[in-house]
Amino acid sequence: MHEEAFDFDGAYGEGYEALARRVIPGYATLFPMIGALIDPDLPPRARVLVVGCGTGIELVTFKRIRPDLRLHGVDPADQMLELATRRVADAGLSDGISCQHGYTSDVPLSPRFDAATLINVLHFVPDDGGKAELMTDIAARLKPGGVFVFFDLHGSPGSEEHERYMPAWRRYWRIRGMTEAERSEFAERIRHGIHFATPERVVELARDAGFTRPRRFFQSLLYGGWTFRRAGA
Ligand SMILES: C[S@@+](CC[C@H](N)C(=O)[O-])C[C@H]1O[C@@H](n2cnc3c(N)ncnc32)[C@H](O)[C@@H]1O
Structure with missing residues (x-):
């Protein structure tokens, strides 16, 4: 992760969720939508790993x-x-939710999880082996057939699609009330701290990590969402 561009231990992290609600088209409905999508695939008392749990x-x-x-x-x-x-405790939901400081590789390999999510995280990781390692670490902790939900900024800077959607996204920031200075600062963060992967690369990374059945469930400008299944079911 480019820590200067997106410092989740500093002011950026503190204001992250308010910013996300403003700048990610679909953010407010994203999590209920994913819950609705995977609900039937989760057995009773399923164990779900939430990688990069952010504000909870x-x-x-x-x-x-x-x-x-x-x-x-x-x-x-x-x-x-x-x-x-704090959010989990304030909601009175501590029973059945645990939080761990660290990376996916710090999570025990067993018992395995029934599902995992990786939402708004992988785009911070360079595609120099880091993205592959993170996907592989998740796959190693999922049961065969387990559901994997992935959502990220994606695309290929310079491509026709990117040239169309990036300016549209910047206009969206303006429509959502960001000042010109805020828009420039955010664009700088993205330029320095986001490691885009094309949809083809997302599917390839997932397949190489041991996931099958790619299903695209969402796109909003440069954001995209897929579900996969852990191979071996
Ligand atoms: C943009 S926030 C997303 C939080 C939440 N998933 C959401 O969509 O609102 C990214 C989170 O991922 C965490 N993170 C960054 N690199 C990570 C990694 N390699 N593994 C797990 N989490 C990571 C950050 O600390 C931050 O809390």
């Missing part, structure tokens, strides 16, 4: 949709973990 929005949203779920969030940023832990 996924943890509380999924738990409200399915109170029987046992959710485990992991995040390397102290501040985000604190925000998530």
Whole structure:
């Protein structure tokens, strides 16, 4: 992760969720939509690994949709973990939700999880082996047939699609009330801290990590969402 561009232990992390609601088209509905999508695939009391749990929005949203779920969030940023832990406690949902400081590789390999999410995280990781390692670490912790939900900024800077959607996204920031200075600062962060992968590369990374059955469930400008299944079912 480019820590200067996106410092989740600093002011950026503190204001992250408010910013996400403003700049990610579809963010407010993303987590209920994913919950609705994977609900039938999760057995009773399913264990779900939430990688990069951030402010805890996924943890509380999924738990409200399915109170029987046992959710485990992991995040390397102290501040985000604190925000998530507090949010879960304030919601009265601590029973059945745990949070761990660290990376996916710090999560025990067993017992394996029934599902995992990786939402708005992989785009911070360079495609120099880091993206592959993270996907592989997740696959190693999922049961065969387990559901993997992936959502990220994607695309290929310079491509026709990117040239169309990037300016549209910047206009969206303006429509959502960001000042010109805020828009320039955010664009700089993206230029320095986001490692885009094309949709083909996303599917390739997932396949190489041991995932099958790619299904695209969402696109909003440069954001895209896929579900996969852990191979071996
Ligand atoms: C943009 S936030 C996303 C939080 C939440 N998933 C959401 O969509 O609102 C990214 C989170 O991923 C965490 N993160 C960054 N690199 C990570 C990695 N390699 N593994 C797990 N989490 C990571 C950050 O600390 C931050 O809390």
